Amino acid sequence: MTQLLTRIGADAGAMQVNQVHTLLRALAQPVAETESLPLQQALGRVLAADVLSPVDVPPHDNAAMDGYAFAGQWLATAEPLALPVAGTVLAGQPWTGDIPAGHALRIMTGAMLPPGLDTVVPFELCQLEGTADAAAPTVRFASAGLRPGANRRQRGEELATGATALPAGTRLGPAELGLAAGLGLAQLTVRRRLRVALFSTGDELLQPGEAARTGAIYDSNRFALAAALQQLGCTVHDLGAVRDEPAALRAALQHAAQDADVILTSGGVSSGDADHTQTLLAELGDVAFLRIAMRPGRPLAVGRMHRADGRPGALLLGLPGNPVATLLSFALLARPALLQAMGMDAERATPALVQVPLAVPLRKRAGRTEFVRATLHTNAQGQVEARPTGNQSSAMLSSLVQADALLLLDHHQGDLAAATLVNALPLHGLL
Known part of the structure; x- marks a missing residue:
């Protein structure tokens, strides 16, 4: 594990999104306990x-719809076919009487087909001659459009x-x-539920309800991430906001590592002067600090914390601090790893992409994967197309609120013309 993280960390400047997924799949081990x-x-x-x-x-052959049940062999005998009706069979009430050869039974959806009857003709295709309560009414229907076994659900x-x-x-x-x-x-x-310890970092953070102050911002990341974790079904241990002080960060990390399967942080993983998290994580665990060729969400810290007994500790995922970068790094990188740690099959944890044409041209720099917030709408020709939600700054959370999908622009792509087909990742259920 240490060698893997060391090698990845050394190559971090060139990491592509698919390489990060490979690393996280190797690190995210499913919890063992069950209930x-x-x-x-x-x-x-x-x-x-x-x-x-x-x-x-089903546990027995049964009727797939309301109609008349009969032996399909009679279809070849006449056109139209006329069969005497021997009675009615209801769902949950198996037929126990005899059925004379060449007779039909009136049958309800889900009712058990008696032995010898294998075909059902729907009521709407039939004409009943005589009243239903007569001694022997006759049902008449065209046989040309039916095959033996029609409208039958077979056992197993x-x-x-x-x-x-x-x-x-x-x-x-x-x-x-x-x-x-x-x-x-x-x-x-x-x-069992995955236990995730969560905190955000930064001296500039205010909590909702506190009075505004110059130079400060409200902590949106922790609330968004807590909601995303709860939506996944994780048990969330919210440690609040931690100041950019080594002692405070050390205490938060050590506290989080006591019982958590995963530690999720936002902020403090870039190369800023106040980012003490990197130094502390190097002391407290095996951690790689990645620079990913993606936008938004370039920095990411990945690794495992140390335990006092030497066993591998909690998986550490340190997300960037800008609100959109935080949430998209969670959705695109952390979420699949968390689902795998919950025990979900890795392939099923990967959302499916759909292709849509662009409504407008897009500028794109080759050499990085870009995720563009977009709306999906139907144009005048009845075709679904994608349109960016305006300013794509990683600080503008409102542009993510307005979006229906993320457009995944490939690492090697450059500028794209209108009508170009691009991969889209619907946001419903993802965030």
Whole structure:
């Protein structure tokens, strides 16, 4: 680990975004402890083990819609087909009687198909001759458009007994919890919550509610990061704002390292005169101070803190101090590492990109990856296109509030003309 960080630190001036992702994947080890939780408490948690289906899903052949069930072999006998109706079968009430050959049953969606019946014709395609309560009404329908097995859900077609329903590393959302409930499972084994210690640094920071003073700014980073961590499902230990004093920073780092899996800081990782964090982290852990070829978010501190017993300690992620750089460094670099530390599969932690054309030309300097805050809208031709949200300063958080997506401009790209297709990363669910 020390050799890896030392080598990375030596090459930091040339680091590209994908190289940083590789480094963070190597450092972010999933928490080992697990717990069993009822489904109602498992939202957002990460599965610690594969969930195997204890049953076939569905557990029996059943009707995919309301209609009339019959043996598909009769489709080849007449056009239109007319079949006597032997009765009605409802969902949850299996048919127990005999079904004479060549007869149909009126059936509801989800109802179990009796043996010998494998096809369902929807009500709206049928004509009923005689009343439904008559002794033997007849259903008539065109047979040309149907095939044997139509509108039938087969036993086990979704999941067979013993099949993997949810793999380990899955983050549990509404669909996953619904699937688990549909298997009859009341509890799931998940990894414990990731514990993250958070603080911001800077003598210039004021807390919301304090009176303004000349030369000071309000601490937005800590509140934004705390919200982002809570949205991920982490347990957040907020240590507040720490002054740019070596003793205060040392105390905060040592306190944070006692119980945290991850220490997340903002500010104090650049090359300014008051940035004591670098010196302290070199004493208290194995840390590389990266200069990343990206905009916004160039500086980043990455490493592990030391423990008194010599074991590897908390993962340290030191983010830059400008508000937009802080949040985008979190979303693009720290968030995938945190999800991996939570136990999530690294590939599933990577958001998908979509391609959209630019509404306007963009200036771009080759040699760095740029993330442009943008809105997505539909133009007069009905095509979705991207337009930057104005000033892209890393200090202007309002430009991120206005954005729908980040445009990912490749490391090697230069200026881009209007209508150029670019990769876009939707912000919904990311921040």
